Amino acid sequence: MGRRVLISLVGLALASALLAARSVQVQGIDSQSNAQAALAEMVRQPLIPATRGAITDRNGEILAVSEPAVTITADPNIVVTNGNDPDRMGRGDRLKADSAAGVIAGLLVAYLGGEYQDYYDKLTRTETADGTKIRYVVLARDVRSYINGQLTAHLSQLGYRGLFREQSPVRSYPNGSLAANVLGYMTHDDALEAEGKFPWTGGGGLEYALDANLTGVDGREVYEISPHGRIPTGSTVLEQPQDGISYQLTLDAGLQYMAERRLATALTETGARSGTVIVLSIKTGQVLAMATNPTFDPNQSGLADQSVLGNRAVSDAYEPGSVQKVLTMAALADAGLVTPETRVEVPAEIISGDKPIHDSYSHGTLRLTAAGVVANSSNIGTVLLARQLDKASLSAYLSSFGLGQRTGVGLPGEASGDLPGADMGSQTRDHISFGQGLSVSAIQEAAAVAAVVNGGLYISPTIIKSATRSDGQPVDVQAQTTRQVISPEASDIVLSLMEAVVASSVGKDRFPIEGYRTAAKSGTAERYDADCACYRGYVASFIGVAPVEDPEILTYVVLDDPKGAIQGSQVAYPVYRDVMKVALPRFGVPVSTSPPPDFEINW
Amino acid sequence: MSALMDSPLSRPEPPTRPRPEARPAALAPPRLGGLAFTALLVVLLMGGLGGCLLLKTSLQEQAFELSSLRAEAERLGDHEAFLRAGLALRTTPAELARAAAGLGMVANPYGAYLILPGGQVQGVTRPVNGSELTAMAPPVEPPTPDPTAPAVDPAAPDGSAAQTDPDRTAQGADPDPAAAGQGEVAGAGGGTTALTSDQTEAQALSSGPTDPTETG
Numbered sequence: 001m002g003r004r005v006l007i008s009l010v011g012l013a014l015a016s017a018l019l020a021a022r023s024v025q026v027q028g029i030d031s032q033s034n035a036q037a038a039l040a041e042m043v044r045q046p047l048i049p050a051t052r053g054a055i056t057d058r059n060g061e062i063l064a065v066s067e068p069a070v071t072i073t074a075d076p077n078i079v080v081t082n083g084n085d086p087d088r089m090g091r092g093d094r095l096k097a098d099s100a101a102g103v104i105a106g107l108l109v110a111y112l113g114g115e116y117q118d119y120y121d122k123l124t125r126t127e128t129a130d131g132t133k134i135r136y137v138v139l140a141r142d143v144r145s146y147i148n149g150q151l152t153a154h155l156s157q158l159g160y161r162g163l164f165r166e167q168s169p170v171r172s173y174p175n176g177s178l179a180a181n182v183l184g185y186m187t188h189d190d191a192l193e194a195e196g197k198f199p200w201t202g203g204g205g206l207e208y209a210l211d212a213n214l215t216g217v218d219g220r221e222v223y224e225i226s227p228h229g230r231i232p233t234g235s236t237v238l239e240q241p242q243d244g245i246s247y248q249l250t251l252d253a254g255l256q257y258m259a260e261r262r263l264a265t266a267l268t269e270t271g272a273r274s275g276t277v278i279v280l281s282i283k284t285g286q287v288l289a290m291a292t293n294p295t296f297d298p299n300q301s302g303l304a305d306q307s308v309l310g311n312r313a314v315s316d317a318y319e320p321g322s323v324q325k326v327l328t329m330a331a332l333a334d335a336g337l338v339t340p341e342t343r344v345e346v347p348a349e350i351i352s353g354d355k356p357i358h359d360s361y362s363h364g365t366l367r368l369t370a371a372g373v374v375a376n377s378s379n380i381g382t383v384l385l386a387r388q389l390d391k392a393s394l395s396a397y398l399s400s401f402g403l404g405q406r407t408g409v410g411l412p413g414e415a416s417g418d419l420p421g422a423d424m425g426s427q428t429r430d431h432i433s434f435g436q437g438l439s440v441s442a443i444q445e446a447a448a449v450a451a452v453v454n455g456g457l458y459i460s461p462t463i464i465k466s467a468t469r470s471d472g473q474p475v476d477v478q479a480q481t482t483r484q485v486i487s488p489e490a491s492d493i494v495l496s497l498m499e500a501v502v503a504s505s506v507g508k509d510r511f512p513i514e515g516y517r518t519a520a521k522s523g524t525a526e527r528y529d530a531d532c533a534c535y536r537g538y539v540a541s542f543i544g545v546a547p548v549e550d551p552e553i554l555t556y557v558v559l560d561d562p563k564g565a566i567q568g569s570q571v572a573y574p575v576y577r578d579v580m581k582v583a584l585p586r587f588g589v590p591v592s593t594s595p596p597p598d599f600e601i602n603w
Numbered sequence: 604m605s606a607l608m609d610s611p612l613s614r615p616e617p618p619t620r621p622r623p624e625a626r627p628a629a630l631a632p633p634r635l636g637g638l639a640f641t642a643l644l645v646v647l648l649m650g651g652l653g654g655c656l657l658l659k660t661s662l663q664e665q666a667f668e669l670s671s672l673r674a675e676a677e678r679l680g681d682h683e684a685f686l687r688a689g690l691a692l693r694t695t696p697a698e699l700a701r702a703a704a705g706l707g708m709v710a711n712p713y714g715a716y717l718i719l720p721g722g723q724v725q726g727v728t729r730p731v732n733g734s735e736l737t738a739m740a741p742p743v744e745p746p747t748p749d750p751t752a753p754a755v756d757p758a759a760p761d762g763s764a765a766q767t768d769p770d771r772t773a774q775g776a777d778p779d780p781a782a783a784g785q786g787e788v789a790g791a792g793g794g795t796t797a798l799t800s801d802q803t804e805a806q807a808l809s810s811g812p813t814d815p816t817e818t819g
Contacts, residue, residue, distance in 0.1 A: 062691045067684050146685035149678050174691035257696035258739050265738040514713065515726050578712075578736055585714030591726035 042224045042234075049167055049198060050216030051470070053244030055183060055206060057253040058288075058465055062174055064183050064207065064298070068145035069170035072112075072163060075135045076126045079104060079162035100160050111151040112140050123162075139163070142170045171200065171207075173298045179256050181292045181311040182249070182411065182463065184208050185301035203301070204309050206247065206464075209412040216244035216470070243470030247477075250286035250465045255279060255583055259291040262578045263557075267293050270571045271563035272540075276313045277575060278446045279583055280554040282545060285447065285459035285480050287409065288553070288583065310413055317415040317439040318560070321525025321568070322377045323449070323543050324435030326498060328386050329374060330452045331397035333493040334486035337388045340496045342370040343603050346381045353427035357383060360524065360567075371500035372601035377522065379434040386433035392422035394429060400485045401448035402458060403440055409461045410478060415441045435525055446556040449543050453495050453519065453551040456486035495519050496597075499548050503596035511573055513546060513580050515591040520544030520576070522568035527561055537561040542572035546584055547592045555579050700741040709733040709740075 026034050055064040081089070082097040089097065105119035122137045143151075148165055155163060171186045184205020193199035198218075202211035219241030224234030259277040267275050279289040292312040296304035332338040346366040349356040359378050366378070373381030386394065398404070404419030418439045420428050431437035440448075443461055451458035460481045467475040486494075498519030502511045511520055523541040528534075541558045545551040557572040557579070565571050692698065712735055715726035 061694070061696075065688075065691070067688055068681050144685055144688070145681035146678075149681055172688060172691075174688065175695045175697065178695065178697065254696045257700065261700075261739045261741070269738075515715075574738070578738055581712035581736065582710065582739070585712070588716075590716055591714065593725060 042226070043222060044225050045220045045222040048219040048221060048239075048241045049169060050218050050241040051169065051243040052171065052216065053210075053214040053246040053470075055214075055247050055249060057179075057249055057251045057256070058286075059252065060248070061253040063179060063249070063251075063253065064171060064173050066169045067172050069142050069168055070145055070148045070165040071141045071168045072108075072139045072143055072148060072151075072165055074104075074123055074137050074139050074163050076101075076123055076137060076162070077133055077135060079123045079160075080126055082159075083161035096159070100162070103158065104155065104160055104163065107151060107154060108139060111147055111154075112143055114140065141168070144170075168198070171298075175253065175257075176299065177295050177297045178253060178260065179249075179251055179290070180205075180295050180298045181309075181313070182206060182251065182290055183298055184412075185296075185298040185309065187301075205311060205411065206249075207298075209410065210245075210247060213467070213475075214244040214247070217242040245475055246468050246470070248465045248467070250281070250284075250288065250463050251290065252288050252586070255579075255586055256289040256291060258582050259289040259579050260293065260295070262575050263291050263293045266557075266559065266571065266575045270540075270559055270565065272559040272571070273561045274312055274316075275560065275575075276316075276442045276556075276558045277579060278313055278442055278554075278556045279579060280446050280450050280461060280556070281587075282450045282454050282551050282554050283459075285450070285461045286465065287443075287461055287463045288587070289579070290443075290463065311411055312560075313442045314407075314409060314411045315413040315415050315441070316560075317417045317441055318539050318558070319436050319438065319525045319528060320440050320445050321435040321523035321539060321541060322379075323445060323521050323523035323541050323556075323568075324432065324438070324440075325374060325377065325382050326449050326452055326494060326521050326543070327398060327401055327403075328382055328394070328433045329370070329497050330401070330456075330486050330490060330494045331394055332385055332389055333490035334397070334456070335389055335393060338370045338385055338497075339493055340369060340371040340500065341600060342385070344368050344370065344373055344381045344384055346373070346378055346384070350380045350383055352383065352430040353425070355427075357430065367603050369600050369603055371497055371504060371599045372506070374497040374521070375500040375504045375506040375599070375601060377501075382434045383430045386429065391424050391426075391429050394432070395420060395422050395424065397485065398432075398438075398448075400458070400483065401451055402444055402460070403438070403448060407441075407443050407447055407461050408478065408481070409443055410464045414443075415439075417441055417444055435523060439528075442556060442558050446543070446554060449521075449545070449556070450554045451485050452491060453498070453545045453554070454491070455488040456484055456491040458483050458485045495545075495548060495551065496599075498545070499596055500599040500601070502544075504599035504601050506601055510569065511544070511577070513544075513577060513584070516546045516580075516584055516589075517548040517592040517594070517596050518544050518546040518580070519548050519551070522573060524566060524568045538566040540566055540568040540570070540572045542568045542576040544576055544580065546580060547589060548596070549592060549594065552589050553580070553583050553587060555583065697741065704741050710736040712736055 052066040054062060054066070056062055079100050080097060082093065082100045084093045084097060101120055101123040104123055105116050108114065108119045109116050119139060122139060125134060125137075127133055145167075152163070152165070155161075173180070173183065182205055184207035185203050186200045186207055187203030189199050189201050192201065202208040202214065207214065219239040221239070222235075222237040224231045224236075259279060263275045263277050266272070275291075275293050277289060277291040278287065280286070281288055290311075290313050294305075294308045296308050301309065329338055344367075346359075346363075346368050348362065348364055349358050351357075357379055359376070359380055366372075366376075366381075368376060368378060368381050370381075370385065372378075373385065398419055404417055406414040406416050408414075420432060420438060424432070428437050447458070447461045450461075462478070462480050464477045467477050469475055496519075498521055499517065500506070501520050501522070502518050511518070521543055523539070523543070525539045525541070526535040527537040527539045529536040539558060539560055540562050541556070543554065543556045545554045555576050557575045559568075559572050559575075562571045709731055711731045713727065713729050713731070715724055715728040717724055
């Protein structure tokens with residue numbers, strides 16, 4: 001008895017000594033690295049990806065949204081054994097494992113589409129040519145999580161193993177190409193993928209410009225696991241992801257669609273290389289529609305030609321032609337040099353520098369009022385009037401209207417255009433008075449003319465209406481700037497000059513928008529071609545506002561290099577007309593109740 | 604009576620009793636007592652183990668419940684996102700225009716306004732004949748294929764195929780797993796069990812019986 005007790009005690013003592021020694025080894029020596037290894041073994045901290053912010057139109061219509069999606073991968077070596085130890089499979093296991101690749105491939109075709117043979121080959125190729133085992137193969141990307149959930153449920157119901165998923169949210173543009181040039185697109189960044197981060201970033205448009213804010217901050221969940229799974233009583237830390245900021249644009253998707261449709265038709269009919277339509281809310285500076293063509297589908301931006309991915313409405317600078325006369329007249333009116341009745345004697349041609357300037361139609365000496373000059377779009381009459389204003393003032397007015405500088409509309413890649421300064425030559429002054437020898441972007445020109453008819457108050461245009469954090473808190477968006485460029489009286493004078501284009505004896509019934517009094521100006525500019533560094537082709541444009549009593553909506557159409565008919569009044573006007581016709585009732589602009597006045601054109 | 608009074612210090616000395624006579628202690632505890640003690644230990648041990656088992660089972664059950672609820676929440680979230688995506692595709696201006704054109708509707712650019720109060724009408728209402736805004740009419744052929752419906756297989760050999768009805772699968776599940784598997788292979792390799800575009804449509808529009816996870 002005593003002997004047995006002794007043996008037991010000695011045994012216990014030895015065991016304790018061993019444990020103590022091990023304890024010293026683990027905790028005394030190498031304690032740091034052991035603790036870290038244990039922690040790494042015990043603690044899991046999977047990323048919880050932040051959801052990229054959505055982009056909606058002014059009515060909440062979704063333009064860009066991130067949707068839960070996965071990449072489906074497989075381990076072929078698990079698939080072909082169905083997760084069993086090859087040496088210990090029974091007959092049933094063996095039969096099931098042999099059928100696995102076929103069944104899985106069939107289900108993949110059923111749920112995801114694609115080719116049966118492609119899936120089958122990937123699932124059954126367990127080794128590379130040099131005998132390395134393949135443990136990872138990508139079967140499908142951008143699979144909506146819901147579809148994958150169904151597939152997974154079906155597979156587990158049938159008892160097949162070996163498929164895995166990786167979260168990889170997909171950016172979706174349910175409207176396809178609608179406003180694509182504004183929204184932009186996502187690009188795959190290989191460098192980010194190599195770092196193990198989410199590899200898609202904004203590649204163009206608002207997706208690019210707002211990328212940092214849209215992206216958000218990933219969260220993570222930290223918890224402890226044991227070999228049997230998660231430890232229920234273990235510590236859990238949940239760092240909630242901070243989803244990206246969502247943006248609401250000023251665009252109206254419905255109007256945008258109609259503008260794009262109309263523009264696409266116009267390009268087909270006129271053979272123009274490209275075109276732009278901008279619809280602007282005059283009193284708020286909000287861009288209601290901004291259509292450019294050619295365009296692309298951001299869902300498949302990789303397939304698009306690089307040249308169509310930009311936004312011509314802000315990035316293309318061109319010579320605006322006769323639309324510019326509106327701004328020239330605004331400067332003259334504010335300087336007190338022009339009223340609609342101002343009389344101008346217009347000769348057949350006029351010498352500027354060493355070359356003659358003509359009008360678009362030949363005529364002898366005309367006696368035109370300023371209204372007549374604008375209605376007839378007389379270059380000569382405009383030059384004669386503009387020569388009364390000193391060059392510095394003209395340049396300063398145009399600069400104040402926003403020419404020669406970016407508007408800050410919120411879109412990337414904006415061109416600043418080229419505005420000659422106070423030191424410009426006399427010939428340049430003559431030319432810019434009717435829209436040659438300076439360049440503008442469509443958004444610049446639209447905002448400038450909007451200022452002219454908005455009582456002379458320039459409001460910098462914007463396309464971002466509001467921004468909201470994921471918790472619903474509003475985020476400040478870039479503020480618009482305003483400045484008084486010309487007096488309200490001068491604004492009225494120019495509006496009247498523009499109405500003469502539509503309603504005088506010259507323009508009567510040429511540019512009607514039924515029910516509304518409108519004011520407008522067409523433009524046909526010689527087109528500078530960078531390829532030949534020469535003038536080749538034309539830029540046809542048309543700008544107009546309605547209703548004249550209290551202008552609310554501005555529409556500007558620019559067609560680059562139309563073939564056949566080239567006049568803005570011929571090719572750009574029909575686009576303007578149709579867009580205006582739907583835009584005015586759409587925004588509840590009341591019809592005009594007063595007739596336009598009579599205009600004196602000649603004297 | 605105050606607590607002070609009750610203190611042991613103030614307690615009167617108990618009356619002295621005659622000292623009891625010393626008796627020899629029992630040489631060994633009674634055998635029955637040893638058995639009882641062992642039984643007590645066993646009961647305590649069993650109780651402890653049972654309690655542990657219960658606790659662990661309950662924790663595990665909760666963990667299972669938690670994970671299944673999480674999975675359910677995720678599945679429902681995915682389903683919602685899927686349905687929203689389908690809805691977003693159907694409410695786009697392009698889709699509405701196409702649907703309207705399909706119904707024979709044409710755009711009417713002639714707006715008129717009813718002024719309230721008073722009831723006078725501003726603007727002239729008039730019927731349209733369809734020639735007003737033809738340049739804005741939706742294109743005749745549908746544009747790009749639906750990018751968010753990867754389940755649609757444009758190359759699906761035929762439009763008619765079996766649905767992934769969970770009940771069918773469950774009933775078909777043979778005790779011999781290989782048999783069920785082979786059945787699937789035959790379907791997949793030959794006639795194809797492809798879900799058709801109709802199937803996708805049904806999935807997008809309802810989570811009805813075609814949804815394997817719904818009842819599965």
